[in-house]
Amino acid sequence: MLVVEDEARLAAALQRGLQAEGFAVDVAATGPAGLDAARHGGYDAMILDVMLPGLSGYELVRRLRAEQHWLPVLMLSAKDGEYDQADGLDCGADDYLTKPFSYVVLLARLRALLRRGAPERPTVLAVGDLRLDPARRRVTRADAEVTLTTREFALLDYLMRRPGQVISKIELLDHVWDASLDTAPNVVEVYVGYLRRKLGRDRLETVRGAGYRLAT
Amino acid sequence: MLVVEDEARLAAALQRGLQAEGFAVDVAATGPAGLDAARHGGYDAMILDVMLPGLSGYELVRRLRAEQHWLPVLMLSAKDGEYDQADGLDCGADDYLTKPFSYVVLLARLRALLRRGAPERPTVLAVGDLRLDPARRRVTRADAEVTLTTREFALLDYLMRRPGQVISKIELLDHVWDASLDTAPNVVEVYVGYLRRKLGRDRLETVRGAGYRLAT
DNA sequence: CTCGGTGCTGTGAACGTGCTGAGGACACCG
DNA sequence: CGGTGTCCTCAGCACGTTCACAGCACCGAG
Numbered sequence: 001m002l003v004v005e006d007e008a009r010l011a012a013a014l015q016r017g018l019q020a021e022g023f024a025v026d027v028a029a030t031g032p033a034g035l036d037a038a039r040h041g042g043y044d045a046m047i048l049d050v051m052l053p054g055l056s057g058y059e060l061v062r063r064l065r066a067e068q069h070w071l072p073v074l075m076l077s078a079k080d081g082e083y084d085q086a087d088g089l090d091c092g093a094d095d096y097l098t099k100p101f102s103y104v105v106l107l108a109r110l111r112a113l114l115r116r117g118a119p120e121r122p123t124v125l126a127v128g129d130l131r132l133d134p135a136r137r138r139v140t141r142a143d144a145e146v147t148l149t150t151r152e153f154a155l156l157d158y159l160m161r162r163p164g165q166v167i168s169k170i171e172l173l174d175h176v177w178d179a180s181l182d183t184a185p186n187v188v189e190v191y192v193g194y195l196r197r198k199l200g201r202d203r204l205e206t207v208r209g210a211g212y213r214l215a216t
Numbered sequence: 217m218l219v220v221e222d223e224a225r226l227a228a229a230l231q232r233g234l235q236a237e238g239f240a241v242d243v244a245a246t247g248p249a250g251l252d253a254a255r256h257g258g259y260d261a262m263i264l265d266v267m268l269p270g271l272s273g274y275e276l277v278r279r280l281r282a283e284q285h286w287l288p289v290l291m292l293s294a295k296d297g298e299y300d301q302a303d304g305l306d307c308g309a310d311d312y313l314t315k316p317f318s319y320v321v322l323l324a325r326l327r328a329l330l331r332r333g334a335p336e337r338p339t340v341l342a343v344g345d346l347r348l349d350p351a352r353r354r355v356t357r358a359d360a361e362v363t364l365t366t367r368e369f370a371l372l373d374y375l376m377r378r379p380g381q382v383i384s385k386i387e388l389l390d391h392v393w394d395a396s397l398d399t400a401p402n403v404v405e406v407y408v409g410y411l412r413r414k415l416g417r418d419r420l421e422t423v424r425g426a427g428y429r430l431a432t
Numbered sequence: 433c434t435c436g437g438t439g440c441t442g443t444g445a446a447c448g449t450g451c452t453g454a455g456g457a458c459a460c461c462g
Numbered sequence: 463c464g465g466t467g468t469c470c471t472c473a474g475c476a477c478g479t480t481c482a483c484a485g486c487a488c489c490g491a492g
Contacts, residue, residue: 086324094328095311108302112310116332134327149468154238166353174258178240187470189450208449208478209366210353365479403481405439424438424489 002046003027004034004060005076006053014047017103031055038064043071045113047106050077050088058091065092072113076101090135125160127214130199132160146198151176155191159204159214168211188212218262219243220250220276221292222269230263233319247271254280259287261329263322266293266304274307281308288329292317343379343430346415348372362414367392371407375420375430384427404428 001023005011008029015025026041028034031054038046038060050057061073073095075088080098088096094116095109125132129142134157139146148156154176159167169185177183192212196204205213217239221227224245231241242259244250247270254262254276266273277289289311291304296314304312311325341348345358350373355362364372370392375383385401393399408428412420421429 082318082320085318086320089324089328092331094332096325102298102301104298104302108305109312112305115308116310134330135324150236150238151469154240157238165351171258175240175260176238178235178242184471186450186472190452190470193451206450207353210369213352367480400482402439402483406441406481409440422439 001025002034002037002041002043004029004031004037004046004052004057005049006030006051007049021107029053031057031060035060035063038069038071039067045072045074045110047074047076047110048093050075050079050084057093058088061088061092072116074106074109074113086135125157127160127163127216128203130160130203132157141199148195148198151191152194152198155188156195156199159212163214164216166207166211166213171211217241218250218253218259220245220247220253220262220268220273221265222246222267223265237323245269247273247276251276251279254285254287255283261288261290261326263290263292263326264309266291266295266300273309274304277304277308288332290322290325290329341373341376343376343432344419346376346419348376357415364411364414367407368410368414371404372411372415375428379430380432382423382427382429387427 001018003011003014003018003025005014005027006029011027011029015027018025026037026043028037031052033054034046034048034052035055037043048057048060052060057075057077061075064071064073073093075093075096076099077084077088077096078099079085085096085098094113097106097109125134131140132138132153137153139148139153139156155172158172158176169188172188173183173185177187192204192206203215205215207213217234219227219230219234219241221230221243222245227243227245231243234241239260242253244253247268249270250262250264250268251271253259264273264276268276273291273293277291280287280289289309291309291312292315293300293304293312294315295301301312301314310329313322313325341350347356348354353369355364355369355372371388374388374392385404388404389399389401393403408420408422419431421431423429
């Protein structure tokens with residue numbers, strides 16, 4: 001367990017408490033030190049303060065995720081504004097607690113995080129030169145913005161979460177459309193057509209009789 | 217996305233809001249209905265109220281987890297006591313929000329949950345230099361891609377699951393074709409011919425009077 | 433060698449699947 | 463109220479796939 005916190009007393013308290021729970025705990029006091037430790041450490045999870053000297057917690061997570069490190073991150077902050085929280089989560093944190101927090105809750109959330117294991121999905125999905133940011137609701141293709149309607153976006157989102165895999169029209173109907181039995185699978189064909197028109201003909205492969213596949 | 221909430225107005229508001237985000241949303245109003253839906257639905261995630269008629273949210277998650285269902289659960293509750301929260305998380309929920317909650321935060325937390333999907337299971341069948349990936353619906357022979365039709369793929373799939381064994385035409389008809397009594401065994405011969413043409417003459421051996429065997 | 437049975441393959445027809453353009457229903461907005 | 467954008471249905475078309483059929487090749491037994 002890695003604790004990145006510059007306030008010495010809180011850091012020490014956390015360390016003691018977590019050690020009492022049986023965790024092995026390392027502490028880093030600055031942003032850069034925390035990033036370094038997270039990169040090389042092989043920790044199960046990380047508790048991360050937002051206000052840090054040298055590098056903010058937001059930036060730290062963002063870099064970590066950009067480098068394909070997926071260890072669970074629980075973010076701590078004195079800011080309890082709804083947008084602060086949303087920003088932290090959208091940077092790639094997995095949970096967010098505002099100070100002052102209950103120690104009981106911290107532990108429970110940590111357990112929930114560890115149960116889930118390392119996440120596998122970045123905050124921004126990227127396949128080839130396609131980029132999709134669920135939080136900002138934006139899609140770019142080769143750094144050029146592509147405007148999509150809600151449906152188109154939802155469809156692409158679903159496909160980009162499993163690039164290269166064949167996904168059936170039924171599955172798409174179930175997840176992207178409201179699973180009503182009376183909607184014909186043709187809707188999917190129509191929307192795949194729209195996406196192809198906007199993203200390029202060969203991004204979406206048809207696998208006859210099976211479904212569609214996002215070219216990797 | 218599954219919303220389990222008995223308060224009709226909140227449920228409707230959630231449904232509308234999430235649909236606007238492009239989610240396909242189902243709503244269940246009671247505990248048992250929610251559990252049922254979660255069991256059968258194939259949802260990406262679930263938003264779950266704690267106070268429910270018939271079955272509490274706690275109990276619902278506990279049962280779901282006991283049955284080896286791992287879909288992400290975001291728990292909603294009016295109780296903000298630290299132990300309520302810890303209990304919810306320890307029952308198996310992945311996140312916990314207290315009412316009233318900010319819609320922005322709900323969305324951000326939902327995204328964080330969805331980011332961590334179920335781990336991928338790389339089931340790739342391999343026999344000799346043949347490789348068949350059911351999820352990607354892809355076949356390669358010595359690292360060169362081979363395109364197969366649905367039938368051809370299904371046939372090869374069946375054969376590759378029992379390499380080296382002799383499999384009769386009748387069995388293939390039963391499993392690869394929908395066991396209709398009036399289809400002649402000749403279809404199998406035809407498709408074995410197709411596969412041989414695409415994969416190489418000697419990959420599929422004929423055992424006269426018995427069936428076919430995939431060379432190992 | 434001959435012969436019957438078994439398997440192989442080219443041909444072609446029927447069928448299914450997917451793609452597309454046209455257009456209606458609906459909501460939103462000036 | 464008309465204009466605009468989105469969602470979805472529908473029908474026609476194109477083309478790939480599936481399968482039946484028939485003739486031929488091959489194998490093993492007598």
